[in-house]
Amino acid sequence: MTRTRLRQAKTDRQPIAMLTAYDAGFARVAAAAGVDAFLVGDSLGMVVQGQRDTLAVTVEDVAYHAAMVRRGVGEALVVADMPFLSDATVERALDAAGVLMGEGGADMVKLEGGAEKAGIVRALTDSGVPVCGHVGLLPQRVRKLGGYRVQGREAADARRILEDAQALVAAGIDLLVVECVPSELGRALAEAVDVPVIGIGAGADTDGQVLVMHDMLGLTEKPPRFVRDFLADGGSIHGAFAAFVEAVRARRFPTAEESF
Ligand code: KIV
Ligand code: NA
Numbered sequence: 001m002t003r004t005r006l007r008q009a010k011t012d013r014q015p016i017a018m019l020t021a022y023d024a025g026f027a028r029v030a031a032a033a034g035v036d037a038f039l040v041g042d043s044l045g046m047v048v049q050g051q052r053d054t055l056a057v058t059v060e061d062v063a064y065h066a067a068m069v070r071r072g073v074g075e076a077l078v079v080a081d082m083p084f085l086s087d088a089t090v091e092r093a094l095d096a097a098g099v100l101m102g103e104g105g106a107d108m109v110k111l112e113g114g115a116e117k118a119g120i121v122r123a124l125t126d127s128g129v130p131v132c133g134h135v136g137l138l139p140q141r142v143r144k145l146g147g148y149r150v151q152g153r154e155a156a157d158a159r160r161i162l163e164d165a166q167a168l169v170a171a172g173i174d175l176l177v178v179e180c181v182p183s184e185l186g187r188a189l190a191e192a193v194d195v196p197v198i199g200i201g202a203g204a205d206t207d208g209q210v211l212v213m214h215d216m217l218g219l220t221e222k223p224p225r226f227v228r229d230f231l232a233d234g235g236s237i238h239g240a241f242a243a244f245v246e247a248v249r250a251r252r253f254p255t256a257e258e259s260f
Contacts, residue, residue: 016208024072033241066104114164125172
């Protein structure tokens with residue numbers, strides 16, 4: 001899927017199935033199974049490098065994995081995460097995006113944060129860098145938050161997340177990820193903005209779903225509530241990816257039990 005096709009999928013109300021990927025082998029099979037878009041997430045720090053959070057991941061790390069994913073998926077959309085603080089200033093963000101799109105071959109970069117990041121997002125989009133926003137739970141702030149928790153349960157927090165999304169859209173994002181929020185807020189976000197909203201732990205009413213590949217293949221020790229083991233359903237790696245795509249398209253994933 002290209003950026004325009006993603007937008008069209010939202011208009012057509014066809015849910016978008018997105019997965020993280022870190023290498024060519026798995027990404028190729030996932031693309032063949034119908035996965036629409038790929039995220040080279042800084043979750044690679046945890047699931048590939050074995051670190052306790054995502055903070056030590058570097059721009060070079062993400063570019064290294066993005067280049068492999070790019071080779072595996074052909075023309076499919078590849079989004080690469082901007083690592084912790086690589087988006088702290090306009091200059092650093094432009095440099096990082098250059099590496100992720102240049103050697104990494106990414107089509108789009110994703111950065112965490114709301115209205116406070118609008119200036120950085122605007123500088124990127126003005127320079128021709130397609131940007132995906134990321135609101136709700138922000139894993140890069142885990143050491144400040146003190147843990148991974150559902151965000152936007154209080155009305156004031158939900159309103160702030162909605163305003164953040166709108167500020168990012170005004171700054172030019174093409175796609176938005178929302179992580180770990182109540183289902184009602186996931187739905188409200190998808191209704192409030194015209195860019196596709198991809199949820200993880202955000203209920204079934206967003207415009208699409210994204211999961212960490214290792215989580216949905218049952219490799220994670222204590223998976224969060226919003227994870228389903230699709231390998232158990234699908235019977236093989238290819239089958240797991242196909243089952244994920246099918247469940248997302250039919251809005252049979254996530255269920256209420258897999259949501260907040
Ligand atoms: O790094 C990652 O895998 C992500 C997803 C959880 C959205 O940012
Ligand atoms: Na990430």
